[in-house]
Amino acid sequence: MFAGAPQYLVSGLTQGAAYGLIGLGFTMIFNTTGIINFAQGEFVMLGGMLSVCLLGAGLPLPLAIVLACLATAAIGGLMERLAIRPIAGAPAVNAVIITIGVSILLRGGAMLAFGKDTHALPAFSGTAPILALGAAIQPQSLWVLAVTLALLAALKLFFTATIQGKAMLACSCQKKAASLVGISVARMALLSFAISGLIGATAGAILAPITMTAYDVGMMLGLKGFAACILGGLGNPFGAAAGGLVLGVLESFGAGFIASGYKDAFAFVVLLLLLFVKPSGLFGKAGVERV
Amino acid sequence: MLTLRNVDIHYGRVHAVRRVSLHVAPGEIVALIGANGAGKTTLLSAISGVERVSGGEIEFDGKRIEAEKPERIVRLGLSHVPERRLVFGPLSVADNLLLGAYTKFRRREVAADLDEIYAMFPVLRERRDQQAAALSGGEQQMLAIGRALMARPRCLLLDEPGMGLAPQVCKEIFRHVSTLRRDKGLTVLLVEQNAKSALAVADRGYVLETGRVLLSGTSEELLANHDVRRAYLGREKDN
Incomplete structure (x- = not known):
């Protein structure tokens, strides 16, 4: 029964x-x-969709991805400047x-610009699987x-x-x-939106060859990323990354061993349980303040 | 060096500061004394740009600054050590000081300034790698002052540096304030509830009550004033 475990672990x-990465974006902002x-989540979608679009326009894949991520970073910055x-x-x-x-606007805009089709980005270096440890x-x-890891x-x-x-960091702990x-502080807010855009788009672009992308993937991915950063303790960037893992x-074990239909539910059930038991998150800690 | 003319500040619906005028000459230490809620902290926050005035003028070095942002005012040479110190708790002592020099990117100058702060407050050098939140109250006050000095201000606003500190530590902080004026010609506007220790170090003082300047004069005059003695020095007199 546990034969599939290594495979589930990898996926x-x-x-x-x-x-x-998505959770990290939440935490930054x-x-x-x-x-x-x-x-x-829409930053994630834009990373994937813009990459697909630029690739379709004839750009080489690496350049398309880099440009898509930079464009999303710019959109993040604009969002702070114009809306926040x-x-x-x-x-x-x-x-x-x-x-x-803004998320509804971006999703709608993407639908108008790119259509409702699901797209896949080609894998970066082929699809021939590497067999290791039973996976x-x-x-x-x-x-x-x-x-x-590099990010x-x-x-x-x-x-x-x-x-x-x-x-x-100083802004986040003591604005005044x-x-x-x-x-x-305003410029730091702008910077944090731009960095979040960059991180989100990167996640979207590297994930697109595996899970495919469409104008509406941002919603679910955004929620999962949010769950990840709550799981890791809101406010702790590296906790968010660990929470995501x-x-x-x-999710993968739940889908593999219990029922794949409930795949999305596992994440949220775990999140709810954690919020009941340890609201500060797995890696959150109570703040220390001395007066 | 610093002049306020008819400054009004509204804090939500509260008229916190009413037509306050005061001035601080270069190299002076001026104390702003008054009870809790007299508007002292609000006034300092307006000078450093964190709070907006609803009327009046603030002039620093001949420039009007009442509409400037705080980050601009620091660059003009006016630093504010806020009430309750507000150190960057999760960051190390060294990083706190380094951020004090955020407006100064020339590395060598910053390193020299850092050494100077460490020489002034040796305990900060010992604890430079610790989190600022782990310091004692007095050490945090030293850190807050050191952080403000890292911007190389010509005028320092000090808000309740003695708050919550043991009398001995408090004395030491005030001693440093005098030294800074003597050695560097630093101009200081000091807010204190403890009128006696503030007037002991200051040249002049203003007494603020419910947002208004009630009295002003040299420290000697204020210390000798009957109303000041009764209202603010009563407890000390009993000792």
Whole structure:
């Protein structure tokens, strides 16, 4: 009965890495602005769909993907500038509702621009599976894991070794003091939306050869990413990535051993249970403050 | 160096500061004293740009700054050490100080300034790799002051540096304020509830009550003033 386990693990980790990246995008924006960005899933969709579109326009695959990710980063930045900043000072819930509006706009726009068809991006390096440890590993799975690790490493470097990264952390823990040392909180918010766009689009592009993409994939992927970041403890970027992996593996095992029809339900059942038992998330910790 | 003319500030529907005028000359230490809720903190926040004025003018070095953003005002040479210190808790002590120099990207200058802060507050050097949240209250106050100094201000706004600190630690902080003025010619506008220790270090003072300037004068005059003694120094007199 457990013969399929290695296979489920591999596909779970692959899917989970993408969830983790999406969750990471949520966390970036939440930390700097206190907003849950429900258009995060649409960034993922744009990464996949724009890549497909640019590839169709005759660009080589790597260039198409890079451009798609940069374009989505720009869209993220524009979203902050045009939709979020004008209501600066309003309660966070207003901004959250605006992000829902933006997600509907982006989804509708994508439907008009790209149509309702489902598209697949070609795998980056062939589809001949690699047999290892009783599982057939798609080369694309390795791409997903490698790109996820590379992005995590880059973010770690950004937060620990650059002044802008530290300034972003400063914004997330103490906005008033951040502006008093000369950090533009508005610019950091813009930067966090752009980075989230970049991360989300990357997840969308690397996942597209495996799960395919269409104008409406953002909704479910966004929810799974949100689940991942709650699972990892909202506000903890690397927790979100780990939460994504846990979620992906749970989902894959649930679908494999119990019933594939409930695949999507597992994620949310686990999320609800966790919220009852440990609301701060698997990797969340209570804050320490001394006065 | 710093001049306020008829400044009004509304805090929601509360008229927190009413037509306050005051000035601070270069190299002066000026204390702003008054009870809780007198509008002292609101006034400092308006000077550093965190709070908006609803009327009046704020002038720093001959430039009107009441409509400027905080990040711009820091660059003009006016730094604000906020009430309750507001250190970046999850970040290390060294990163807190480094972020203080966010407006100064020239690396060598920053390293030299960092050394100077460590020389002034040796305990920060010992703890530079620890999280700022793990420091004691007095150490956090030193860190907040050090962070503000990293921007190389010519004028420092200090909000309740002695709040919640043991008298001995509080004294040490005030001693540093005097030293900074003596050695660097730093201009300081100091807010304190503890009128006695504030006036001991300041040249002049303003007494704020429910958003208005009630009295002003040299520290000696205020310390000798009957109303000030009764309202703000009563407890100390008993000791």
